[in-house]
Amino acid sequence: ITGYKLFHHQHPFEMKYNKARLPELQVAYETWGKLNETKSNAVMIQAGLSASSHAKSHRENLRPGWWEKFVGPGCAVDTDEFFVICPNNLGSCYGTTGPSSVNPLTGKQYATTFPLTSIDDMVQANFLLLDELGIDKLHACVGSSLGGMLSLMAAAEFPERVGRIISISSCAQSHPSSIAMRYLQRKTIMSDPNWNKGHYYDGPYPKMGMKLAREIATMTYRSGPEWDQRFSRERIDPGGPNTLCPTFTIESYLEYQGESFSTKYDPNSLLYISKAMDLFDMGEGYSSLQEGLSRVKCPVMVIGVQTDILFPIWQQRTLAELLQKSGNLGVTFYELNSLYGHDTFLLDINGVGAAVKGYLEIGRQFYQHP
Amino acid sequence: ITGYKLFHHQHPFEMKYNKARLPELQVAYETWGKLNETKSNAVMIQAGLSASSHAKSHRENLRPGWWEKFVGPGCAVDTDEFFVICPNNLGSCYGTTGPSSVNPLTGKQYATTFPLTSIDDMVQANFLLLDELGIDKLHACVGSSLGGMLSLMAAAEFPERVGRIISISSCAQSHPSSIAMRYLQRKTIMSDPNWNKGHYYDGPYPKMGMKLAREIATMTYRSGPEWDQRFSRERIDPGGPNTLCPTFTIESYLEYQGESFSTKYDPNSLLYISKAMDLFDMGEGYSSLQEGLSRVKCPVMVIGVQTDILFPIWQQRTLAELLQKSGNLGVTFYELNSLYGHDTFLLDINGVGAAVKGYLEIGRQFYQHP
Structure with a gap:
């Protein structure tokens, strides 16, 4: 793993559970395209469970990224239009602080002394990175699977900093079967x-x-x-x-x-990270899931796949419905009949890719191009 | 495990695969009810992967059986009407010869020197038991899951000896996902x-x-x-x-x-037994699955459950359709909306039980009661 940038946050990082804190935090990330003058064209790609920041190949790392065909000039996430950021999630092993990182207080790898991690923690880490990059407001968050959970949580926790989100093959709370x-x-x-x-x-x-x-x-x-x-x-x-x-x-x-x-x-x-996904619940701390979801004020595209057995389609129908019931007037729901189950987001350029492109670019005339 | 009867087949038993043969065979079984004079009221319950011959409690074993509430006087499989036989399947460990049995040629347990086993072998063993019991023709075979595979194979291999079959949460051939x-x-x-x-x-x-x-x-x-x-x-x-x-x-x-x-x-x-289920394919040796299924001449009830993820409902629709297309005029298909998935056959007295009872007893006026 090489070719990523590193943001060193040399301050304690408070975690959600058990009053834990990390003495410091590193976030690995990669970017594509150019940030415009008004810093209004940033799109954050939020990665899945085992994905690195390497969504797309570039000069520092020529190997194909995990969303290679979805990101690039003219692609679903158009790097001619947008400044695209993909952070590696907190808890991972691809540059961002996680259990295999060295704890500066002990000089040894955290292993299972690493604190229990949450979706909220991952989002907080992502937004510290945005602070560092001087990006006040994202044009959009786009995430699939775990990434979709992160997009929802980003919109809920930072309503002023997220313009729109796309949640693909995700859910509002983890189901007992997943x-x-x-x-x-x-x-x-x-x-x-x-x-x-x-x-x-x-x-x-x-x-x-x-x-x-x-x-x-x-x-x-x-x-x-x-x-x-x-x-x-x-x-x-x-x-x-x-x-x-x-x-x-x-x-x-x-x-x-x-x-x-x-x-x-x-x-x-x-x-x-698997455990953090289990614990994901947009209704946590609220009287209902709908109330928890009412924090999501920005326009949302929900994409679900009928053959997905990990995040079944009815969960995504529920997510879209509850967002609407919570008063969000900007909910778009696409139900795809792809054969590829949960992995559709990695494969289906014509279905997922077209939806992402359309939703990111609708209204692009309002943006300053770089 | 106690209270079952044992049939000793003291002759070599030829297996389907690899020209294997067992030097002898034991089949454990239990029975309920009485065989009538014309020996026309026998019903064979065919068991699932890990089930024993103990479908129902009786004097020699008072513990509840795996189909306790489905078998008995007035029950779905009515022991006042029928002589009910449940054999333990070949390959199992509850009395019938299997990998934990002692190989008489070596004096040691077979373990993985036991020959690869097939659904056909299990059916052959069941019918050797019927020979021993003097039962020429069964009123019906009833089986769920693996048992449903066995029922289909019994009707195909012994068309003159099976009056009707009920296949619950089974299929015509194992699907790659199962x-x-x-x-x-x-x-x-x-x-x-x-x-x-x-x-x-x-x-x-x-x-x-x-x-x-x-x-x-x-x-x-x-x-x-x-x-x-x-x-x-x-x-x-x-x-x-x-x-x-x-x-x-x-x-x-x-x-x-x-x-x-x-x-x-x-x-x-x-x-x-798990491997035998993978290998199950009613089309094996035939030009198509439909042709293989055309061996099933007797009336068939197919019961499927919409929430079953191991034997999905569409597999059972396919089974029913192909049986009909193959010329079988006696196909009944029930699609149940039970919440209990594959295990519905163990739990749903009102749905599965009623269907079984109705299908076994329709036309019972033609039978001699004991």
Whole structure:
């Protein structure tokens, strides 16, 4: 991981839970395009669970980013129009402070002494970065999955600083079935003896747990209809079956996904961010979810996917409905029939991409171009 | 496990795959009600993955059976009308020959030297038992989940010996997404170092793998809407959250399910039967699924549940449609809106139970009562 910029916040950072504080904070981020004179054309891309700040390739890092085709000149997030910022989330392992960072007070990696992290904390860190960049108000926040949660929370916590938001495949509060699916991933990691209560940085790596966790996650990221089309009942070895080992290509696909991800991401980061997603609830501290959502005053686009099993479509219908009921007159809801389940936001340029582009650029005549 | 009868088939038993044969076979079974003089009132209940022959309590085993409320005098499967037989499936660990049985040729438990098992093998074993009991033709087969696969295969393989079948929450061939979910359960078991390639009978038990596997399975057995109603976002400790440990009651529910099941069932049995379900395909050896299903000549009731994520409702619509297209004029399809997902067949007396009762008893005037 290279090619990102670092913002050093050399002050204590207060966390939401357990009165915890970090002695200091670093935020890794990348930017594309130019900030205009009035500083009014900034768009923040808020990343998903395991994504880095590298949404798009650039001179300092030529590797394709996780939203490569969605960001760029003329793209859904048009870098000719907008100054695009993508921060790495608090708790991650790609430059921003997280469990694998060194605690300056002890000189050792935090591991599981890292404080329990929340969506609110991640948003606070993002806005400290915006302060540093001198950006008072964002044109828009765009986020998918965890990123969508962050966009909603950003609009709620900083209503004067967010012009509009796009929440893709997200929700207003985590549902027990998605908590269950994330819990299982955490459990497989924490059941790996090498996890060692999080203190594995100087010992053997909990690879088995990470592999299994990613295989479970992969199941929740795609959809049955896609797998039917892509794998059907195709066999690895047409001669088989001979043993209990994998027979079908869907099995080797899952194995491959687990294997290739298992060493790319820090297991403790996964635990902390996954837990933060479970705890996400826009109604927390309010008498109802609707009241909590009434903090979101800016225009909102909600995009949901019918084949998503992690953030089911009805959750996103609910999000859009409650935003409307809370008095928000600027709610747009798109329901996509993509086959790609939760991962649609990574793949569907024509569906998700077109919606994002349209929503970001409607009214662009009001902006000063750089 | 006690109170079942044992049928000893003291001859070699040919298996479907790899030209394997078992030197002998035992089938555990239980019966309720009386066989009439013409031996025409027998109903076979075909059990699910981890179920024993104990569908219903009786004098030799007073503990409630897995279908306790569905079987009995006046119940869905009426023991005043029918002679009810429930065999334990081949590959299981509750009396019928399986991986934990002793191989008479070696004097040791088979473990993973047990041959790969198929749905066809299980049906063959069931019908050897019927031969032993002198039952030429069943009034009906009733099966849920794996049991529904067995019912379909029974009607296909023994068209003259099955009067009608009821297939509940089953399918015509396993879908890649259900293969994926079962593969993950097998993988967690096989990743437990104590699994020891299946040879754990004299060593430490692969409990961690079994627990995780059952937690994954539990996720596929119920439904999001049920969990929303039952657990919502209720917390274990209202004061929390403090740590990465479980915060929500849905998490402790999954833990409990994993813990309580983990030592009740033989891990190798789970591997073999789970694999057999993956391999299930009524179209195997035929030019199409429809042609394979055309072997099912008897009347069929197909029952599906809209909230089932393991055997999605559209799979069961497909099963019913293909049976009809294949020329079967006796197809009845019920689509239930139960909240209980795949486990509906264990819980829904008024929905599943009523359908089963009606379908078994329609035309009962043609039968001799005992």
